[in-house]
Amino acid sequence: MDLQFTDKELAFRDEVRAFLAAELPAELAAKVRRGATLEKADHDRWHAILNARGWLAATWPVDFGGPGWTPVQRHIFEEESARAHAPRIVPFGLAMLGPVLIRFGSKAQQEEYLPRILDGSDWWCQGYSEPGAGSDLASLRTRAVREGDHYVINGQKTWTTLGQHANRIFCLVRTDPQVKPQAGISFILVDLDTPGIEMRPIKLIEGGHEVNEVFFTDVKVPVENLVGEENSGWTIAKFLLTHERTNIAGTGFSTQALEEVKALARARRVNGRRLIDDPLYAARLAQVEIDLEAMKITNLRMLARAQKTGQPGVESSILKIKGTVIRQELNDLARRALGPAAAPFPAEALAGNAAVAPEEHRADAARYFNNRKLSIFGGSNEIQRNILTKAMLEL
Structure with a gap:
């Protein structure tokens, strides 16, 4: 190859x-x-x-x-x-729902929604996770009951990223509670202006408002908003998550972050010498660079395979695991390089404080805390290892 x-x-x-x-x-x-x-x-x-x-x-x-x-x-x-x-x-409409509609959507759905994703008329968010149903997504409890030409949805979604900007949400809902969990799930499109929907912000540890929780109370959604067949949502969900996990790996972002950490380590001095010359710090930096280069090769191998098959495979879980671990390690190396200056002081507390990070690194601590999520969302890394052992090692 x-x-x-x-x-x-x-x-x-x-x-x-x-x-x-x-x-x-x-x-x-x-x-x-x-x-x-x-x-x-x-x-x-x-x-x-x-x-x-x-x-x-x-x-x-x-x-x-x-x-x-x-x-x-x-x-x-x-x-x-x-x-x-x-x-x-922003991936939700473009990298997640778009490929789903192209693969599973009706012609009417493709004609209505795809142009609106492109021109910015619609901003989509993702309604997958629930309290008690994150990595174990098949245990979701949000119900959709068909009543004539509508589904009536009741339940709750959480960790809805950038939902505060969205006007539409694509959801996994339970449409048949009598069968095994994966077999009774459907994929449905919902207008967030529909009566009965409430979105509440969730404040993150670094102080940002990135995610939300969404409540559905007797929300009526037209039957034509169902994507694919009723109770076929699990197949669609797996297809979407494969694209999401490949996207999470963030090889390009890690490459850029590595260069920034190297520059920071060359500039920072600890006990009179450059941080990059400290053996312990240099060893961690070298190891993450080795891991990143190995992941780039793996990524290119998977891309070569995807060119033949037309879509990423279960190997996307490898990229998700390694990509998120690498990004978190780079976040930690940046934070350690800054030392006391990494403390995420409120802006009003910075006046007169000598331990202030350079302007381009003042968000490093917040980024470190925020990116603890990377190894959890999109299916935790523990779940990804289970997927790989079952699908590739047949264990």
Whole structure:
């Protein structure tokens, strides 16, 4: 297997770099670089720029408005975007629901929703996890009971990322409680303006508002919002999660983070010497770089396979496990490099405090705390190991 980019792929990389240099707004890149919270308007602005170029829906076929990129081209775009500090593309409509509708949706659903995802008319959020049903997703209890031409939904979803910006949510709901858990689940689309829906913010440990909980009380949803067949939601959920887990790995983000940690370690001095010259710190830095390079090779191997099969396989769990562990290790190395300056002081407490991190690293502590979630969401790493042992090792 040739893991080197072809001349055509290298030319595409040059095209991506030129586009980012010309079209990525400097103020957006600056916000990403210093870890500032991106507002909905920031995401919408970047999405519109990419959509105008035809590069927004990287995983979609040309017939549905995507660029028709190969998996390797998508990999190059993600790597270069991370290196340029571009905002990460919000995945829920584009990388999750879009591929689901293309694969399982009706023609009417594709015609109605896909263009609205592209032009920004709809912002989707994900209704999977529930209290008591996170990694054990099959134990979800939100019910959808059919009454004539509607389903009536009652229940609760939690950890709904960026739901405060959304106008629609795609949900897994239980439509048959009498069969085994996986067999009685359906996938349904819900307008968040429907009466009976309440969204409440969840404040995170670093003080941000990124996730929410959503309550459904006698919410009436048209039957035509069901995706696929009733009780076939588990198959759709697994398909979606495969795309989500590949996305979580974040090879490009880790590559950029590694360069930033190295620069920080070269600049910081501890007991009169550069931190990067400390044997213990240097050993941890070297190990995470080795792991990242190994994951890049694994990623390219999987991309080569995906070019033949058209979609990622169960191996996406490997990327999810290693990718999240690497990102968390890089977060920890950055925090340790800053020492006392990593403390996430409120802005008003910074005046006169000598232990203040450089501006571009003042979000490192908040990022460390926030990214503890990486090894949990999208199916915890423990669950991913179970998937791999069953599917690949047949244990």
